[in-house]
Amino acid sequence: MGRSRTGSGPAEDLLIELDRDAGVPLHRQIEASIRTSIRAGRLRAGASLPPTRTLASGLGVSRGVVVEAYQQLVAEGYLASRSGGYTQVAASMPPAAAGADPAQATAPGPGFKVDFGYGRTDVSQFPRAAWLRSVRSVLTTTPNDRFAYLDGRGVPELRQALCDYLNRVRGTLAVPGNVVVCNGYAQGISLLIQVLAARGVERIAMEDPSSADDARVLAVDAGLDVTGIPVGPDGVRTDALDRADADALILTPSHQWPTGGVLPAAARAEVIRWARRRGAIVIEDDYDAEYRYDRSPVGAMQGLAPDHVVYCGTASKTLAPGLRLGWMVLPAHLVADVAAAKLLADRGSPVIDQLTFADFLGRGEFDRHLRRMRPVYRRRRDVLLGALRTRLPELRPAGIAAGQHVVAWLPPDLDEAAVVAAAARHGLGVQGVGPYRIAAAGPGGLIFGYAILGESAITEGVALLATAIREVRSS
Template sequence: MSRSRTNSGAGELLVELRRDGSVPLHQQLESGIRERIRQGLLRADTVMPATRALAADLGLSRGVVVEAYQQLVAEGYLVSRAGGYTQVAPAAVPGSTAKLTTIATQQIVGPPRIDFRYSRPDVTQFPRAAWLRSVRRVLNETPHRALAYLDGQGAIELREAMADYLNRVRGTSAQAENMLVCNGFAQGSRLLLQVLAAAGYKRLAVEDPSDDELRGVAAAAGLEAVGVPVLEAGLDVEALERSGADVVLVTAAHQFPTGAVTSAATRAALIEWATRREALIIEDDYDAEYRYDREPIGAMQGLAPERVAYAGTASKTLAPGLRLGWLILPEWLVEPMAAAKFVDDRGSSVLDQLTFADFVARGEFDRHLRRMRPRYRALRDLLVGQLASRVPDLRPVGVSAGLHVLTWLPPDLTERDVTQAARERGVGVYGLRPYWVQNPGPDGLVFGYGSLTASDVAEGIDLLADAVAAVRK
């Protein structure tokens, strides 16, 4: 008798999420599904809802659901099947007698031993001694009144220090008066989209492919998100014209995940589009400080300050746990954004802001970046060299900057097969499919290398080569 299955396209799954809690949503989703499997409420071979449908049903970004599913597959609670659907693993259900007997079906519990997950800088190199000196100066010298509530823009000391730094290094047109301090890009982008929606903006264009976190945020704010293809010279401005968008998010200096650099002609066309349509460009300058094989490229914001909202963060340069980010805003956005920030959390930690201001003003930020660039470049060179030697038909692109490399897969390999075979060998590699907005493009792998050691990179690519060979057999 054939086993009954739920509809793989359905989005219904009862999982309680605390959106005001401290636990990340993907971990809450993982725990909810894991407990339902342990309790026998999700039976063996039950087909799970499609990631896109479940994300829509729960009001999450698809990336949150994808990450939760991937972790549960890695732990052995779920199994990815041919045809693109995911099922409850028989061996994970209490009382099941199913056994996994071969390396092709064996699920390995726990995180990968070598993890090429993107967006992880080397936090072991955090400049503790220099940071501590700044902390001490701040605690010794800050007047008591500075510890009271701030206005929504943040500490003037940090805004002045970052304006000076960004004008010097990134070619921005920043003043303390048009800057706002936020808890990383996540909070800054969420507040910005909420303010734009309230101001009457309707449609957000995003690069295709791109990080999908902001799409769910846009939907929650009441904005429609549409994908616009990324070309070799950056966003396709002609497609942007046809999209009907009135705000666009770009990663101009180093597109994520393709690594494309927006050309001067494309930048000019984007600014002309924004000026003519009275639209807004959001420039996510997420990792521009790390460049290896090319001259620095200035921020678009310096070319059109009233048409570009610039976003930066310390997450890639220092540590994501600091939760320090900043926005350079057009004048008309400063007041509503400051009000939204104050209502949201009454302001970011003043001690952290003042510490970072001292750290930047004394040149410690510059020194840290000069120390980290050759370290990351050596890892990048090793990764590209190992790929060329061990798996030469994985073609890397966008390698001249940043902390990640994208490789396209040849036609005989799929993301699902390669990532699963690699995971069985203790290596975490991640597919490109979650980043496509409209119709999925070619299969590829995104390699983050910032948090790895040289031996990790070398061994990880060796194991990946074994995984690729096994898939091909």
């Protein structure tokens, strides 16, 4: 037990129990204990924590262990460093009911003890205090005319802020006049398919496997043919493009979903050459490129051919899907039609939300949030990979260098559907790759979404999977 120094509040005892036989690093145990106390309200906002030397002495650990724990909690926004060497609980923290302790499992899916379902961002980490500052700024400084009806592209402030960010971070060639703000990627792809169908597009190609289920349904409803392009280890197979005879192509080139491949420079150039030969449109779904761990940044394809590539981005994976904020950077000849379709759909996305995000981007808060979340997600990924190596070494993880999921290929003797069903019987939710295939055959694989799971839940989930696989093999 350590005793804190007084800062802005009275001294408080800091109860931390360490289990040296648990197999969990001591700094992680310290992090989890402090984090839980903050989330539960036992450590109030502004309370000072013990100096690192004092706490280390009380716990019988080296000072470096405590320093590492404090630094991680500062990065996550739970603690704040003050001049004079004080460390305090951050002044503004979400209420305890807003989300679970990141070190623990969040609510699993129906009937599951652990759910590796993909597509869920850890919304308990939403930067409420920073977002609130931007809301206040918008409400006090925005001219009155911004709250009237605007054109279908979105507010100028957000379109400019998005261009500044995307050109700097993703290597796009975006100009504000070619940006259309939409209610997430789902609405964006819907508007785009409507416009392409009206312009005479007859066939749209998609990666196989891919996550383009919404786009597939929308395309069929619009009367378009849908064809799949096989995916290799590095993304879409460009040698199959001409055979597809398509007028548009949906790609996830920076982190193929679900296999995780990164489309190499030569393949990107071939896609662009194909689009120019065909007069086709490439729709670049850049869904999670901000989260990378073991690789250098990969620029967006839009920067190579802004006249043929539609860049689609969203805040769903980086901030929260409930914001319903997305954007498209369009070739100039598509802007007017897509903006008109947006106006017809809903008269424009909420102005206050757009202006708030513009302020949030301009203040650098978005960059700070991403810097804070990368180590959180990386740590969860590392725990998942370590558990798979230990319990299920015959599975082959892929696509691990970025994103919020891992795909693991099954050995030939394991049937994907049988493993998924056995896992469900043992209380584990995990998806197979099979349902995301259009036509191409391929090996069985499992998709592990880890963004909302704590380390203990990830370890438990892999243990449940190991039990399920033993059951499949024994039967």
